[in-house]
Amino acid sequence: MAYAEGGETIAEFVDTTKRFGKVLAADRLNLKIGKGEFLSFLGPSGCGKTTALRMLAGFEPPTEGRILIDGQDIGAEPAHRRPVNMVFQHYALFPHMTVAENVGYGLRQRRPKLAKDDIAARVARALDTVRLGDFGPRRIWEMSGGQQQRVALARAIVNEPKILLLDEPMAALDAKLRGQMQMELLSLQRKLGITFILVTHDQQEALSMSDRICIMGKGRISQIGTPRELYDRPANRYVADFVGRANILPGTVIRNIGEHALVRLASNHDVVVEAPRPVSPGDKVDIAIRPEALRLGTAAEPGLPDITATVAHMTFLGEHVEYLLRHPDLGELQVMVPRQAERALPGVDVGTQLHVLWDQGNGLILGQD
Amino acid sequence: MAYAEGGETIAEFVDTTKRFGKVLAADRLNLKIGKGEFLSFLGPSGCGKTTALRMLAGFEPPTEGRILIDGQDIGAEPAHRRPVNMVFQHYALFPHMTVAENVGYGLRQRRPKLAKDDIAARVARALDTVRLGDFGPRRIWEMSGGQQQRVALARAIVNEPKILLLDEPMAALDAKLRGQMQMELLSLQRKLGITFILVTHDQQEALSMSDRICIMGKGRISQIGTPRELYDRPANRYVADFVGRANILPGTVIRNIGEHALVRLASNHDVVVEAPRPVSPGDKVDIAIRPEALRLGTAAEPGLPDITATVAHMTFLGEHVEYLLRHPDLGELQVMVPRQAERALPGVDVGTQLHVLWDQGNGLILGQD
Amino acid sequence: MTKARARWLLLGPAGLWYAALLVLPLAVVLVYSLGERAPAGGYAPALTLAQYANLGSRWTAFQNTLVLAPVGTLAALLIAYPLAYFLAVKSNPRWRTALLVLVIVPFWTSILIRSYAWIFLLGGRGIPALLADLGLGDIRLINTPFAVLVGIVYGYLPLMVFPIYVSLERLDKRLLEASSDLGAPPWRSFLQVTLPLSLPGVATGSMLVFILLMGEYLIPQMLGGGKVFFVGNALVDLFLQSRNWAFGSAMAVTLVAVMLVTVTLYMRFLSRIGAARDDVGLM
Amino acid sequence: MRIYALAVYVFLYLPIGIIALFSFSAGRSASQMQGFSTQWYAKALSNPFVIDALKTSATVALISAILASVFGTMAALALSGMKGRVRVLFDALIYIAVMIPGIVIGIATLIALVTVFDAVNPWLEAATGWRLSMGHGSLIAAHVLFTMSLVIIIVRARIEGMDRALIEASSDLGAGPLATFWQVTLPMLAPAIMAGFLLSFTFSFDDFIIAFFVAGSETTLPIYIFSSIRRGVTPEINAIGTMVMGASLMLLVIAQLTLRRGKAPGH
Amino acid sequence: RPRGAHAADLGDRAVLATWPNYHDVENFAIFQKETGVATQVNVFGSNEEMLAKLQAGGSGWDVFVPTNYTITTYVDADLIEPLDLSKLPNYDAAAFDARFADAGTVNGKLYAVPKNWGTTGMAWDSTKAKAPFTSWKEFFDLTMTDFSGRTMVHDYQLTTIGNALKYYGYSFNSVDPKELADAEKLLLQVKPHLFAISSDYQPSMRNGDAWMTMCWTGEGKQMNRDIPEIHFALGKEGGEIWSDYYAIPKNAPHREAAYALINFLIDPQVNAREATAHGFPVADSRVNALLPKEVLADPILYPAADLLNVQEFGAAATLTDPNRAELMARFKSA
Numbered sequence A, B: 001m002a003y004a005e006g007g008e009t010i011a012e013f014v015d016t017t018k019r020f021g022k023v024l025a026a027d028r029l030n031l032k033i034g035k036g037e038f039l040s041f042l043g044p045s046g047c048g049k050t051t052a053l054r055m056l057a058g059f060e061p062p063t064e065g066r067i068l069i070d071g072q073d074i075g076a077e078p079a080h081r082r083p084v085n086m087v088f089q090h091y092a093l094f095p096h097m098t099v100a101e102n103v104g105y106g107l108r109q110r111r112p113k114l115a116k117d118d119i120a121a122r123v124a125r126a127l128d129t130v131r132l133g134d135f136g137p138r139r140i141w142e143m144s145g146g147q148q149q150r151v152a153l154a155r156a157i158v159n160e161p162k163i164l165l166l167d168e169p170m171a172a173l174d175a176k177l178r179g180q181m182q183m184e185l186l187s188l189q190r191k192l193g194i195t196f197i198l199v200t201h202d203q204q205e206a207l208s209m210s211d212r213i214c215i216m217g218k219g220r221i222s223q224i225g226t227p228r229e230l231y232d233r234p235a236n237r238y239v240a241d242f243v244g245r246a247n248i249l250p251g252t253v254i255r256n257i258g259e260h261a262l263v264r265l266a267s268n269h270d271v272v273v274e275a276p277r278p279v280s281p282g283d284k285v286d287i288a289i290r291p292e293a294l295r296l297g298t299a300a301e302p303g304l305p306d307i308t309a310t311v312a313h314m315t316f317l318g319e320h321v322e323y324l325l326r327h328p329d330l331g332e333l334q335v336m337v338p339r340q341a342e343r344a345l346p347g348v349d350v351g352t353q354l355h356v357l358w359d360q361g362n363g364l365i366l367g368q369d
Numbered sequence C: 001m002t003k004a005r006a007r008w009l010l011l012g013p014a015g016l017w018y019a020a021l022l023v024l025p026l027a028v029v030l031v032y033s034l035g036e037r038a039p040a041g042g043y044a045p046a047l048t049l050a051q052y053a054n055l056g057s058r059w060t061a062f063q064n065t066l067v068l069a070p071v072g073t074l075a076a077l078l079i080a081y082p083l084a085y086f087l088a089v090k091s092n093p094r095w096r097t098a099l100l101v102l103v104i105v106p107f108w109t110s111i112l113i114r115s116y117a118w119i120f121l122l123g124g125r126g127i128p129a130l131l132a133d134l135g136l137g138d139i140r141l142i143n144t145p146f147a148v149l150v151g152i153v154y155g156y157l158p159l160m161v162f163p164i165y166v167s168l169e170r171l172d173k174r175l176l177e178a179s180s181d182l183g184a185p186p187w188r189s190f191l192q193v194t195l196p197l198s199l200p201g202v203a204t205g206s207m208l209v210f211i212l213l214m215g216e217y218l219i220p221q222m223l224g225g226g227k228v229f230f231v232g233n234a235l236v237d238l239f240l241q242s243r244n245w246a247f248g249s250a251m252a253v254t255l256v257a258v259m260l261v262t263v264t265l266y267m268r269f270l271s272r273i274g275a276a277r278d279d280v281g282l283m
Numbered sequence D: 001m002r003i004y005a006l007a008v009y010v011f012l013y014l015p016i017g018i019i020a021l022f023s024f025s026a027g028r029s030a031s032q033m034q035g036f037s038t039q040w041y042a043k044a045l046s047n048p049f050v051i052d053a054l055k056t057s058a059t060v061a062l063i064s065a066i067l068a069s070v071f072g073t074m075a076a077l078a079l080s081g082m083k084g085r086v087r088v089l090f091d092a093l094i095y096i097a098v099m100i101p102g103i104v105i106g107i108a109t110l111i112a113l114v115t116v117f118d119a120v121n122p123w124l125e126a127a128t129g130w131r132l133s134m135g136h137g138s139l140i141a142a143h144v145l146f147t148m149s150l151v152i153i154i155v156r157a158r159i160e161g162m163d164r165a166l167i168e169a170s171s172d173l174g175a176g177p178l179a180t181f182w183q184v185t186l187p188m189l190a191p192a193i194m195a196g197f198l199l200s201f202t203f204s205f206d207d208f209i210i211a212f213f214v215a216g217s218e219t220t221l222p223i224y225i226f227s228s229i230r231r232g233v234t235p236e237i238n239a240i241g242t243m244v245m246g247a248s249l250m251l252l253v254i255a256q257l258t259l260r261r262g263k264a265p266g267h
Numbered sequence E: 001r002p003r004g005a006h007a008a009d010l011g012d013r014a015v016l017a018t019w020p021n022y023h024d025v026e027n028f029a030i031f032q033k034e035t036g037v038a039t040q041v042n043v044f045g046s047n048e049e050m051l052a053k054l055q056a057g058g059s060g061w062d063v064f065v066p067t068n069y070t071i072t073t074y075v076d077a078d079l080i081e082p083l084d085l086s087k088l089p090n091y092d093a094a095a096f097d098a099r100f101a102d103a104g105t106v107n108g109k110l111y112a113v114p115k116n117w118g119t120t121g122m123a124w125d126s127t128k129a130k131a132p133f134t135s136w137k138e139f140f141d142l143t144m145t146d147f148s149g150r151t152m153v154h155d156y157q158l159t160t161i162g163n164a165l166k167y168y169g170y171s172f173n174s175v176d177p178k179e180l181a182d183a184e185k186l187l188l189q190v191k192p193h194l195f196a197i198s199s200d201y202q203p204s205m206r207n208g209d210a211w212m213t214m215c216w217t218g219e220g221k222q223m224n225r226d227i228p229e230i231h232f233a234l235g236k237e238g239g240e241i242w243s244d245y246y247a248i249p250k251n252a253p254h255r256e257a258a259y260a261l262i263n264f265l266i267d268p269q270v271n272a273r274e275a276t277a278h279g280f281p282v283a284d285s286r287v288n289a290l291l292p293k294e295v296l297a298d299p300i301l302y303p304a305a306d307l308l309n310v311q312e313f314g315a316a317a318t319l320t321d322p323n324r325a326e327l328m329a330r331f332k333s334a
Ligand SMILES: Nc1ncnc2c1ncn2[C@@H]1O[C@H](COP(=O)(O)OP(=O)(O)OP(=O)(O)O)[C@@H](O)[C@H]1O
Pocket: A020, A021, A023, A024, A025, A043, A044, A045, A046, A047, A048, A049, A050, A051, A052, A201
């Protein structure tokens, strides 16, 4: 349920800025979050993801700008009066309460008070939702990491918040559990229809779960879009590098070909690449091409530039083998070769010269950073 | 520098067994480790990886069986007299010593004593090797996670052990740093020529780094082999499932075709698969096929069984889209579709019926568990 | 209510307490220390440093305290450390809590009564009688500095055991494995890893015991037979027997000053050797 | 190692055993076993001075432990995360309060309070007919000075080790500041406060030297014991000691249970 | 009885500062039953301590038990008040031996009524002594020889210094600097040979650690009764004779109760019970009439007149003399 211009907006950052002393943790954020959307904040450590979330939750007042929920400026509302709930990074479960007490905590804060039975029923339902039906009387420290994560989730959703905030909720889980929890989280969101905002620095996680991803870097929003948009059309070098892997090569535009452009690489090869922004002949541009968009061959192919490079390293990854090649002008090139395709490259080892095949139209001219 | 029968053996487990009370943590391990080899122990949590390593290091005496280093039974040698060094999971750096003091610790234990200058020189060299040349006087808690990991490495390699043991040395690092450290570790091993034994539960890590991988499950060795051997020829269901992903389907052998076999699936489709072990017509077998070995199409292809399944879920993963399909007889099928190939599937969404294309010869008959 | 207001409200009672019962009394003692003894005893206002000049006459008390306090601390440390080590490292985890509790139980009985038991034990019918039966001859223990030392060690052992136990308990066992892995035999691992890492506990414990010993009065009084004289005893005598309050105040001021200096120096030393990195707070 | 530990335990328990043993002596001497009897328990329990002293001690210890816990916790809460001069000042005061020998505190408090009382009393007596005097109040006040500082140190360490996210989580779930304090902060601090309370109680209950100076006409148990020991000790003292030890043991068990209940792994 | 009439305005308690084991606990219970006043007892180790407490103020005492030689100091320091005899109907001046009642009257006003009297002598284990002895000279000389490490002296300046002065034949109460210097020399010389400086000598004497000690009459009698080998004697060159009194401090919080308590305790019946409990001699002839004959004939409690006559009452000067105080401190801390 991706957000579309004109769709219903549940929350909005308007020029929201946060300073910690000299550190600019959030720099004029502008962002509309749609109702029922699954939005991720993705970015490296320290880029301000948590800060954005905490401002929305009400733990940090913005230094400048506004935050709207349901069209209302909620700048002055303290955290406990906002219709949002958070799943904390290390869950922040109350160790002195049982699982059920933890889950019921939010409901017990309601005024006028809710009936005891009502609370119990809702807690039971929430625990069922996260498949912990029988765990109510357990102590927190008797629960495994994955279970604790689900308790934290139940504790948040039982309040039926308008927005659920999740700050790296799976960072502490091991790989296997992590994948499992991602699936569960996603189906839960589809079921509840609540807006989810997820903070993560794991691109795989963001790609596989989100309706839209908001890529952050140094306090700024670098790009917002669906996973495919970001992967296929990274706006700039930073995004291209952070979402998936990319070979980034400088080049000079020779001429425009519709939405594509003919670009001359440093090695004097000409390639046809996508041009999402208008460029003119003579422009110096950066081109991004994904390792899996390149092919390797033992011979040049007609119609394609003949780029010859030396194998420097091969890493077996199961489905793929990652080849690292060295070209005198282009530097290092990563090429991801599927196992099937590799069978066509017998006897290749470190030092072998291979032809890097760049199909017409693959690759993309990046915007300025 | 993979281990080959007849190559030089540096260490050997001979029927090595370890019991903790009732728990059989290591069950008759038999394993030869080659000189200069990079060997990984891969397995899920609790399968006995650490136990195997700790027996080799001398922290746990085996309950039965022997352990040889350089052909000598070292059962009675205490840890401090073994020519092996360990990089601990959380590094176990001495918090009361500087980086240099940590690295020099092993050298200072030598009797007769080494000259101060000699120690200092060796420490400096080891720190250079792990690219921490200037960090000698720093305190441990002033170092980041990745840096601490390198200190732990330097502290072990400075002693020039015959075998370097690494117990999940990268488990605590974040994804980006982890990839980087893997590369460094590998090039270090190549440079030093020391035997490395790495414990991990991350298959990607094991696949990309090791000469050989020893797959463990419940205290036993399930399979030993090079990454490609394991990936392409998993000995059994357990290994197939643990190394990479696999669709595992039951079937009945129709007839042998050289090293292949024609197998009838539960859906009555016949497929030609590899048969690494002799089978006879009528045998009930399990077949493993990797998600990336299947293709999806909008129409059946001649010569291939026509398996029609319904899309249940799609997960965008960047280079690939993972399709989860449901077939009335075969159950769930995972298919990994490269982005390029996906362009041939326009308008596909959850609920669409697609043809699963199983190329002749893909897939493998598994051994019994 | 603003945050700042709340903060002041919360600090109010403590602030009041410190002002009325710490700052004020200390100020009074300081003023008294510059006064004189009234003819019939007590305090007579004056402004003189005579009392401080007279401190030399109690030099023995200072000397005893400054020798026996550190020696007592050290003795307590030497006895407590192996026990703490045993409890934290060697004992069966199942019994650990019980064994720990057993260390504190005596601490919960009035020190007066326990000291009294020592008077018997160290007296002629106690241990010396046993020793005499063993043919070790006529050994007198009670009313000697040794008896005081025994009392000190006894009285303050738990205070020493606990912080050391805590720091040893917290010690990561893998560090010892790492040490062994790097070629250190057990005893060298102890010296190079265990001992240094337990220093914060040693620091806290010895600080606590030292501070309490510097002001000790009861144990020398009861087990020293009035012959082993601490600053504490001198102070009590000055206030209760000779009633020279001015001199007593000067002595108290001096004692506090000496303690402040010693403790500060000790802390400095500890942070220099890295032991104070953790929490050499007092608990 | 084990033998060593055993030896230390013998060292620790020898005097306790002696006390308990002699408390059952039938004779008059506190340091001699002359037949068996429980008469001294009966004597101690029927001795109004013992009961009185015990009452005084218990009351004083209880009240000062409560005050110390409450005020100490309050101060620790205010001081945590506080910077600047006030913080430095309080740190210094806490530090000094813990460090000053009991004798000095006892004497200094006595002199200071008497001076203040003398100044205030004529006026106060004229106005209200009441006079301030040394007694329970001054004793509690002096004990609280030390024990409150202890509580501050213990509780503050706990606050600093506490996960701030818990407070935020509570607030996030709709609890206002006060509700958060009662439902999260306080329960989280409970083990530390309890430990502080028990330490304070023990200290106050067992303190002799401060009480000796500031108790006014009150007799606490240690003062009573000290006075009795001065001349002519009877096994009554041993009986008292044995009983106090029994009570302490019970308290300890309770404390142990409370602490364990509040202790969660990782906290 | 007149006491009942007072009951209404007595209050509920009285605080008594006294010496250890110096009362019959039963009597306080009776007093409370009769008057509703509970007696709270504080015990002290020396007159100096009592004085210090009163000087510091805030003692909260209603009745205390000063020794004869301290009373003038209390009066001078305005710490006690004259007694209102109308509130002490049980006091009969004529019944008291003047020798033990005199000190209660200062400047013609009665400030204190007598409680008990006694002497301070020496007790020793006769099995350790080659011959019986009866002088402070022998006491100190033997300490440095046969009794080395086995002698105890009081932690109390009056008797310890006083008896050292007697060694030289000086007055027990001397404050003469030269004489005090001699006493100090002796004490410092003796100190290494002492078993302890402590007024709590009974346990050590009884279990044989100490063989000889300075000793108050009543306690000498108690030890002698239990262990006949322990002898008690007075110094023949002199020593202390003392008399304890009841007095009421200024500003006593429960003055009426204080009077009632004193009046109760000097009731001959009550006092006789007291004396039976603690064993010290009483100066009140009405009480002596109620005590058994053998008690009054005891040579330890009631020494022969010639022995008694050379003993000196403590002098007021000794209590406040800074030199004696300092001497004691130097002796203890040496
Ligand atoms: N309370 C604070 N005081 C000072 N600086 C802060 C504070 N909180 C965050 N910062 C700074 O603001 C910047 C952004 O921090 P933030 O926690 O939002 O990053 P993040 O993207 O969540 O990183 P991570 O992935 O490591 O959690 C960082 O430079 C951080 O050091």
